[in-house]
Amino acid sequence: MTMAATDSSTALRPTPQKRKPIKGRWLSYVRKTWPLHVLLLPALIIALIYNYTPMFGIIIAFMDYEPWLGVNESPWVGWEHFEYLFSYPDAKQVIWNTIIIASLKIVMQMFVPVVFALLLNEVRLTWYKRTAQTLVYLPHFLSWVVLGGIFVDILSIRGGIVNRFLGQFGIEPIFFLADGDWFRITVILSDIWKDFGFSAIIFLAAIAGINPALYEAASIDGANRWKQVLHITIPAILPIFIVVVTLSLGRVLDAGFDQIFNLYNPLVYDKGDIIDTFVYRVGLQGAQFSFATAVGLFKSIIGFILIVISYRMAYKWAGYRIF
């Protein structure tokens, strides 16, 4: 149940096989672990074929790929597409927008679902809890194409529900979708609104897995509910929390294409245009496969570096290997 459980339990094991000769060690390794390899086999094969084989396609990031020429005959252009990305006059702005929007989303997605899961767990009425749980994850299923139109309505400066509500407090109508700073806030808040319920499921599952005996014991010891949450619930979901946070750092250059694309407009380009919408617009004049691949590669590398770093940090500080 604690984070170091796996490592410590195995570390205590005696390792008698060390004395055996190499061949025998190998045989014993195979004898002991072959089922583990077999269990991995289907995933390995599918990953090799459908995920790793296509990765050779990454080379088109260094080509001027034309569909009819294929990989063999399209001309090599080296780093040209990366240079184009960085020499683009608004590159700095677009990358910065992406990082700031994506990081704020990550931070929100880090805490809101956990807090919600903890709060929901405190609700005693089972039917209420279950209904709430089902309702909050609904927005996850509505596409941004549909929600985009709805958001234009509710954020309208001419009688939109949000501005009418703010008007009750004497606040002047805010043009959420046409003012750069408000646009960012809108994007981040609507993103957390759409997904907090869905993201909370994983924590609710973790909470459900906690052994009720622990709470009973704590109760008998006189710990109040707050103390129980602090010392039982939170430590129990911490591993999953660290996993989710670490993995989500890999998406620091994904600010959410569908959402931005359906909400943005030229008035907020300077604060709201992100890498993916930029790549989309570049592709409008005929598909730019090479450029899109180059940008994708750039995003992957940055994401991978961040995951490696946070993986190390999680191990160093929390003593926990997330995978």
Added chain:
Amino acid sequence: MRDSNLRKKRHLPTMLSLLLTMTLIISACSSTGGSDGADGNTNDDGTSEIGEQVLDNKTSFKFDPPISFTTALTFQQQTDRDFKPGESIEDHVHLRWMRDELGLDVSYDFVVPNSEDYETKMRLLLSGNQDLPDVMTAFTGLANDLITAKKVMPLNDIIDQYLTPNLKALYEEYPAVLYPVTRDGVIYGLPNMYAMDEGTIMWVREDWLQNVGLDAPKTLEEFEEVLRAFTEDDPDQNGQDDTLGLAVSLKDGPFQWMASADPIVGMFSDYVAQTTDPAQFWHEEDGKLIYGTTHPAQKEFLAQMNEWMELGYIDPEAGIKDPTKAAEMVASGQAGVIFGPYWMNGYPLSGSPEFQPYPNPAGPGGQVGRAEKQMVHDYVMFNADFEHPEAVIAYINKLFAANFGEDDPYYDPQFKNGWHEGYDYVEYEGEVYHNNFEENGLPVSEWPKPDDPTVTYSIKFPITGAPFVPYLGDPAFQKFKDDPDAQSNSAMETRIKSSQARQLDAGLVRISQNDTAIHNQFAGPPTKTMLSKSELLTKLESESYLKIIYGDEPIEYFDQFVEEWKANGGDQLIQEVNEWYETTK
């Protein structure tokens, strides 16, 4: 369902065996093409035989054995009211007619819901070196790729030999329609054209005009006064300040398919501003093409829009709304003026009978103008390996002949009243009915379709879309306005005859202003700068236009924007476009 299960099962072993033998090489896009013997009707001199068959018997040719070919389609179906029960896009009356009456057996390589997916799909087929459809349609960008890839057939000889003279004459009348698919004099595609009936007109709320005591505006001053009164004088007389003048969509530039601002642009100059596509609009001046969006005349347009925006005459959210969203303003009674096509009668104004169509008002110098949409929506192209293009051309001739009328050598009288009896029309006791069956006293058993305008059973043409001819329908608007029961003489007329009165009026308003249409005079394939700098240029254009209209930047910013535009590729663009223009002279 059972069928697809079988297919799944059949695929699984194949897949598993491939899993084992799979090598990590994808670059080997070995060409497996040419393996299809689907067109099993080939004999050595088949081509000429079929050609002769068509030429000998223009009105009633039939290929035996049938000629099979594949194509691909963009088709969006949401309800099943497009087809009779039991029919579908892959099996419907027109396809059956083609097979049974013409001996043309069509099948689809793929059907996708929109043009973006269509292009993706075609490019993936190209990438995989998979067989392309025998007959395909493509817009300029994809057409360019297909021509460059040498995947499509040169059509000059086929056009000369087989195309109906009426279409040939049309290409001569509008030579620019062939430019995007012509390379060194070789033509690779046949244009599918619009009816060109979508030119923008002005829709104004008649009851609001009466309430504020004004007439429909004819000049800029009157127009401004109407906008003011609609904004400030409570035109809906509900005692609330809840109306404004103009509903417009500016998110994607001034020229839109609906809720457009192009007639306002046209009040100030002959140069159309369109901020989302560097291929439009280009205008000839002193033998050179110049770009409309960066022309200094647009300053007047922008200053005017900015003024109205600040006065509150325009929807303040115009910059974040797409046309559909902007149109809600008029349909819900919040705005009193909107610019758009004649068909707005059916949507979004079907529930707002108060709106009436009017000509676009004139600018300060008496100038009236509107942008004219491009004439071609896509091109029919033939796979370079396809054996019987002339058979498909014969079919195309026949469709268009239905619109050209009796004079066309391919005219088939069976299309006199519509496409297929029992679908889009019915003949009963010597009379032809297209709709309003109940009103006309038709027994229910004779109805070709439910008496409900949302049920269309319209004919889905696999290659050409509806075979429109630009401006050909124009005279019919007056004809059926004068006499709603007049005899229809072609498919085109039939279509117009079924219009509501307001729609006919709107069409007539548009026709009355056809001479004010401003055409884009660049019609070449995309130039190098268009492909590489388009994003940068359009972003600059869209951003600058909206910022000026919203007052975030002063009008003087326009000059700075033009300088930036030029420095970032605009100059090259102008040069390339003019190089192309030279070749057309």
Added chain:
Amino acid sequence: MQYRSTSYTVFQIFNFVLIGVLSLLCILPLLHIFAVSLSSRDAATANIVNFWPVGFTLAAYEQTIGNQNFLRALMIGFQRTILGTVVSMGIITMAAYSLSKSNLKFRGRNMYAWFFVFMMLFNGGLIPTYLVVTKTGIYDSIWALVIPSAVNVWNMILMLNFFRNLPSELEDAALIDGAGHFTTLFRIFIPISMPAIATMTLFTMVFHWNSWFDGIIYLTSMEDYPLASFLHTVVVKENFNEVGVDLENLQEISNRTVKSSQIFIGALPILLVYPFLQRYFVKGIVLGSVKE
């Protein structure tokens, strides 16, 4: 067993209200869509419908329910979701079990783990994946929607963490009893991990239910589209500046009530599946308490 105090009661009330408000905020858009689907066409066009139908009519549902294309897509959507979930969950669960072993017990597992993490971030992009799908012979079949996405690394990592946090005594006891890895996985790990498995199943189902792009890319006929691809064709915005509007597609553009009814019906299965899976959350607790 509750610790009762005034502050806790106050918190309970506050919490109760807060969660109610959040739930309401989340259901409103769907209620709006539902209200639009029950409204008249003109009211929908004018966008004057909030949460109550304007000009009530069932016409949209008559069209949707009677629409063979929609119903077929719905069925294929179910098929795809069930098949995809079974395949993916099977593969992931087995792999996660192996990977949940420490490197001391299972040398090489770190290599495997990084192998999967790497592919979570890097991918070849549309064209190479498409080429592989066509060359492995699953193009234009339901397997093209099921197999390539089967190895979901994110879910796999979550799953291995759940497994890892099971009491290690359980496994040790099983191994001492002579049970092999297969028995341990299927007889012990899976039954006591129902909350985790229910969660991952939900995630996988949701993924399959929502995916639309692969359907459009890998299937050739719209008649084979699963619901998500079908709905994409319903909600997607065609660029009419390029395509042109004639009187026929005008009907489709203005069909907002029908679109809304289809979106609403498309969301219903999701509304139903979660409460169903919630049962397993509780079951997990019961089993968990029994185990010691």
